[in-house]
Amino acid sequence: MKLAVVNFPGSNCDMDLFYAIRDGIKQAVELVDYRATSLKGFDGVLIPGGFSYGDYLRSGAIAVHAPIVKEIIRFANEGKIVLGICNGFQILTELGLLPGALIQNEKSRFICETVDLEVENNQTIFTSHYQPKEVIKVPVAHGEGRYYCDEATLQELKENRQIIFKYKENINGSVDQIAGIANKEKNVLGMMPHPERAIEEILGSDDGLKLFQSLINPEVKVND
Amino acid sequence: MKLVKVYVTLKDSVLDAQGEAIKSAINTMGYDKISDVHMGKYFELKFASDYQELENDVDKICDDLLANPNIETYRYEITEAE
Amino acid sequence: MKLVKVYVTLKDSVLDAQGEAIKSAINTMGYDKISDVHMGKYFELKFASDYQELENDVDKICDDLLANPNIETYRYEITEAE
Amino acid sequence: MTEPTAEQIKTEKIYQQWGLTDEEYDLISEKILHRLPNYTEAGLYSVMWSEHCSYKNSKKVLRKMPNHSDRVLAGPGEDAGILDIGDNQAVVFKAESHNHPSAVEPYQGAATGVGGIIRDIFSMGAQPIALMNSLKFGPLKDGKTKHLVNEVVAGIGGYGNCIGLPTIGGEISFEDCYEHNPLVNAMCIGLLNSTDFKHGTASGDKNLIVYVGAKTGRDGIHGATFASDEFTDTKNKQRSAVQVGNPFIEKLLMDACVEIIEQHSNWILGIQDMGAAGLVSSTAEMASKAGSGLKLNLDRVPQRETGMTAYEMMLSESQERMVLCVKPEFIDDVLNFFRHFELDAVVIGEVTNDKQYRIYHHDELVTDIPVDSLTEDVPEYDRIEKQPQRMIDDKDFHFEPTISSLKETWLDMLKRPNIASKKYFYQTYDSQVKANTLVRPGSDSGVVRIRGTKKAIAVTNDSNSKYVYLNPFVGGQIAVMEAARNIVASGGLPIGITDCLNYGNPEDPEAFYELDKSVEGIASACEIIDTPVISGNVSLYNEYNEVAIYPSPMVGMVGLIDDFKKVTTSDFKHGQDLIYVLGQTADDFNGSEIQMAQMKKLKGDLRPLDLNQEKLHQDLIRQAINQGLLKSCHDLSEGGLAVALSESAFGNDLGFEIETKLTSKQMFSETQSRFLVTVAPKDQMAFENLVQRDFELLGFVSSQNIFKITTADATVQINGQAAKSNWKEAIACLMK
Numbered sequence A: 001m002k003l004a005v006v007n008f009p010g011s012n013c014d015m016d017l018f019y020a021i022r023d024g025i026k027q028a029v030e031l032v033d034y035r036a037t038s039l040k041g042f043d044g045v046l047i048p049g050g051f052s053y054g055d056y057l058r059s060g061a062i063a064v065h066a067p068i069v070k071e072i073i074r075f076a077n078e079g080k081i082v083l084g085i086c087n088g089f090q091i092l093t094e095l096g097l098l099p100g101a102l103i104q105n106e107k108s109r110f111i112c113e114t115v116d117l118e119v120e121n122n123q124t125i126f127t128s129h130y131q132p133k134e135v136i137k138v139p140v141a142h143g144e145g146r147y148y149c150d151e152a153t154l155q156e157l158k159e160n161r162q163i164i165f166k167y168k169e170n171i172n173g174s175v176d177q178i179a180g181i182a183n184k185e186k187n188v189l190g191m192m193p194h195p196e197r198a199i200e201e202i203l204g205s206d207d208g209l210k211l212f213q214s215l216i217n218p219e220v221k222v223n224d
Numbered sequence B, C: 001m002k003l004v005k006v007y008v009t010l011k012d013s014v015l016d017a018q019g020e021a022i023k024s025a026i027n028t029m030g031y032d033k034i035s036d037v038h039m040g041k042y043f044e045l046k047f048a049s050d051y052q053e054l055e056n057d058v059d060k061i062c063d064d065l066l067a068n069p070n071i072e073t074y075r076y077e078i079t080e081a082e
Numbered sequence D: 001m002t003e004p005t006a007e008q009i010k011t012e013k014i015y016q017q018w019g020l021t022d023e024e025y026d027l028i029s030e031k032i033l034h035r036l037p038n039y040t041e042a043g044l045y046s047v048m049w050s051e052h053c054s055y056k057n058s059k060k061v062l063r064k065m066p067n068h069s070d071r072v073l074a075g076p077g078e079d080a081g082i083l084d085i086g087d088n089q090a091v092v093f094k095a096e097s098h099n100h101p102s103a104v105e106p107y108q109g110a111a112t113g114v115g116g117i118i119r120d121i122f123s124m125g126a127q128p129i130a131l132m133n134s135l136k137f138g139p140l141k142d143g144k145t146k147h148l149v150n151e152v153v154a155g156i157g158g159y160g161n162c163i164g165l166p167t168i169g170g171e172i173s174f175e176d177c178y179e180h181n182p183l184v185n186a187m188c189i190g191l192l193n194s195t196d197f198k199h200g201t202a203s204g205d206k207n208l209i210v211y212v213g214a215k216t217g218r219d220g221i222h223g224a225t226f227a228s229d230e231f232t233d234t235k236n237k238q239r240s241a242v243q244v245g246n247p248f249i250e251k252l253l254m255d256a257c258v259e260i261i262e263q264h265s266n267w268i269l270g271i272q273d274m275g276a277a278g279l280v281s282s283t284a285e286m287a288s289k290a291g292s293g294l295k296l297n298l299d300r301v302p303q304r305e306t307g308m309t310a311y312e313m314m315l316s317e318s319q320e321r322m323v324l325c326v327k328p329e330f331i332d333d334v335l336n337f338f339r340h341f342e343l344d345a346v347v348i349g350e351v352t353n354d355k356q357y358r359i360y361h362h363d364e365l366v367t368d369i370p371v372d373s374l375t376e377d378v379p380e381y382d383r384i385e386k387q388p389q390r391m392i393d394d395k396d397f398h399f400e401p402t403i404s405s406l407k408e409t410w411l412d413m414l415k416r417p418n419i420a421s422k423k424y425f426y427q428t429y430d431s432q433v434k435a436n437t438l439v440r441p442g443s444d445s446g447v448v449r450i451r452g453t454k455k456a457i458a459v460t461n462d463s464n465s466k467y468v469y470l471n472p473f474v475g476g477q478i479a480v481m482e483a484a485r486n487i488v489a490s491g492g493l494p495i496g497i498t499d500c501l502n503y504g505n506p507e508d509p510e511a512f513y514e515l516d517k518s519v520e521g522i523a524s525a526c527e528i529i530d531t532p533v534i535s536g537n538v539s540l541y542n543e544y545n546e547v548a549i550y551p552s553p554m555v556g557m558v559g560l561i562d563d564f565k566k567v568t569t570s571d572f573k574h575g576q577d578l579i580y581v582l583g584q585t586a587d588d589f590n591g592s593e594i595q596m597a598q599m600k601k602l603k604g605d606l607r608p609l610d611l612n613q614e615k616l617h618q619d620l621i622r623q624a625i626n627q628g629l630l631k632s633c634h635d636l637s638e639g640g641l642a643v644a645l646s647e648s649a650f651g652n653d654l655g656f657e658i659e660t661k662l663t664s665k666q667m668f669s670e671t672q673s674r675f676l677v678t679v680a681p682k683d684q685m686a687f688e689n690l691v692q693r694d695f696e697l698l699g700f701v702s703s704q705n706i707f708k709i710t711t712a713d714a715t716v717q718i719n720g721q722a723a724k725s726n727w728k729e730a731i732a733c734l735m736k
């Protein structure tokens, strides 16, 4: 499998994600510049955390106008792997590939902390290595991570089992404690916590590793 | 020169955490007759004055960039400036 | 009800990093007749309508809280609203 | 507004407003130029001859510090110092103060402090890997101070988080003397993947000077002079020239500079950041160091505002800008390289071989002066020093705390802002970005591993200014040794330091005494443990209405951990582990936190520090860690044993049962050279045989969350959760 990590100006977790793939799950991975116009040859695209364009205006808002984005949309529509972490999640919601929005934390402060997440849906290509309802430790680091969507959207998310990760304790005021969601087809995942920072015991947790392992070898049949 | 002033505010259904925080700060400062605070963004865009499709394009710029329709609404005014 | 609209903008001499980033995004989107973008903050404050010293107090609220006098300036409008 | 003429500058003594003295002005006009300097020239001298740029008051003192060791590849004089850590790798670090800008505009002042120190690191070609900071404020009692603290912390986090460097530690403390003059010191650590590096020089006739990065505006003009000036109520109001940081641009600049030096080192001869005194300071230093001259054309400088004068452009402190010296044959490569990163890059001048500094603006020669006169001819002052009267009067005073209830005193001490958990602040800093952080803020040192190796780097910032106030020499020694204990406790070998020397007005003999003696203290401690001072920064004139801050040297120490398996933290790990204190405890209450708590002021002298014993204890701890004997290790500092025990228990919600011959008072003594360690029961003999003497077995860790203590005069039992909530909630409570 060969994955692309997209590097926008201001992305700063790009290398962390790159190493998680190269060293964590030992798969082929390349950094792809935001000006690139093709993702040919890749099986999936990963959008890293950081502050694309300084998070100016709204996080993720400016990145969606970069050339590479057309290819990200194509991947999403073709059912290929699209994973956005932190700023990557923000970009995916700005793009409309995932519903809702990420807004400033309830207490308006940046939070860097390792938190407990519950795996809400382990029947996806991203989570098949986790047990149902498994509680995992994954770091968060964000100022604009409060997931917001309206009531109708929330119902839809629930009905379609699109809620993938929830915070055990609602650290930022997210609707329904949502930490990560997928699209209906479950090939696009966005999450605020950073699994790529939790792939080695010495960093405090290796619970994020299973997410990446699921990608190369999904052990479940993903529903429809 | 055309000056476009754009105001972007959160939809009513979205909790305005900053607005709330500011309101309570204003209360703490001793002004208690305040009933509501909302915080939004304000933009000033300047365009060449011979711009034909300005209104049309400003709409697009707001929809596609300045506001996020999931959570925000916007309005704008176009004025002449030097 | 009194509605106060406050506009806070960076002083001219202060770097507007966001405005610059937004301007170049608008350029990238294909609108090249834009010459300048500034980004500021916009507040809507609601007060009880029998507020006597409103103007005076709004000045203080802006000076002490809403605007940072080192880098920003503000202006406001007071209107009647329900 | 038209600029004053050279004559007017002289007769109206305009130079005085910029901080030049009559003697300095005369020296410039009579001995150096043999004519009157024009407006631009006088402006250049005034910033370059400010304390901030020239160290004219502190140079003599700074020379006392050791700056050599087997590891030193570059010391003071470069943007940052460099230490060899083996395997053709080196660490690069420096600390910088941004006290005055932060007092005026806290968010931007702090943010640009972080931005500035990061540039110092990547201008050496190093990849920045971690950030630290040391902050001092007035007590958290009024809205003004809370606002200041919030903004400074937000500025530090805002910049570091956005650029994507982990903030792995630091310190925050609160004392009255910092109320109007907060201290904001930031430190950056970088990694150089090769032991060759770029000096900040501009050499070789006709080589080109390239400007890269953000456009120049009228920001922070005279920032350097202003940093060398005292605060008073009235002056504070007039200042408006605030620099604003743009961490997004700095991220691009950082990535570009690291890459160009790593991959195209042959293209460039020198690189330097534009920090204090912007364009003039960077270019003049580069030329002067190389023994060259320079010709600059200001019309080419990217400008954000219209109508800027030469004076304004040369002195502007707009952020996120660098200067490079490039060989003409590679100029297109270099310009294209930076354009690829979407950064402005333009040629603004060239190197000459006549040692003159010439500036053209609108086709006019606006400056023509010897370049060395800006950097080398600054008069060096030998200030008068006098021991502060308090030190003579209070020499024999010995503070004794009163403890009517050990339990109450204990719980109260845990709530004191200087002791309570600072998580409320540091959780707003991204401490893990880059996925290398092994120890996050909250332990003794922050630790980052070096990816691809077994090595890790431990870093700490320390500055207990209360000790320095009582006895500058001993206080200076303690600052270094406390830092070293933090490094050692984390499993590291101290290898070098950087410092920020924050003091009052050097023209005040008592303040100068504090500076001089504490530097002697720092120097003597550094000699003993072989930690050269490889970089640093001086911030003088920290006064408000003529009352100086405590003399506050900040020591930023870096330690090397050869195998990350040795990383040790301060948290107790398992029930039944034995708890030891290494080092004797005496009645050391002068300068202690309990003195502040009970007497509300500092008074008395400090006992001399036994440097050899200190070193012995550090060596023993290192050996114990190397032999795998320690489950946890914590240095004893503010609040003494009582506080250290509690802190170690909090992390994993454990408890302890101890019985000691010490008195209840001594539980709060701040005797130096002590460590609190835990050892697995099976290693008891091995540990005791190694240490031999000077230790006390206090008791053991208990898996119940209860603190049981029997001292020589009391027995208490404290609920661990109650103690922890005092310690954990105190700051958030005060910040409400």
Ligand SMILES: Nc1ncnc2c1ncn2[C@@H]1O[C@H](COP(=O)(O)OP(=O)(O)O)[C@@H](O)[C@H]1O
Binding pocket: D052, D053, D062, D065, D075, D076, D077, D078, D079, D080, D081, D094, D096, D120, D275, D276, D499, D500, D501, D533, D534, D535, D536, D537, D538
């Ligand atoms: N207190 C100090 N101890 C050791 N070195 C110092 C000290 N203060 C300044 N230096 C060194 O002097 C040089 C100039 O420092 P500075 O003016 O702060 O640089 P810049 O303004 O370029 O950041 C640097 O190499 C710095 O490391």
Ligand SMILES: [Mg+2]
Binding pocket: D078, D079, D120, D273, D275
């Ligand atoms: Mg420098």
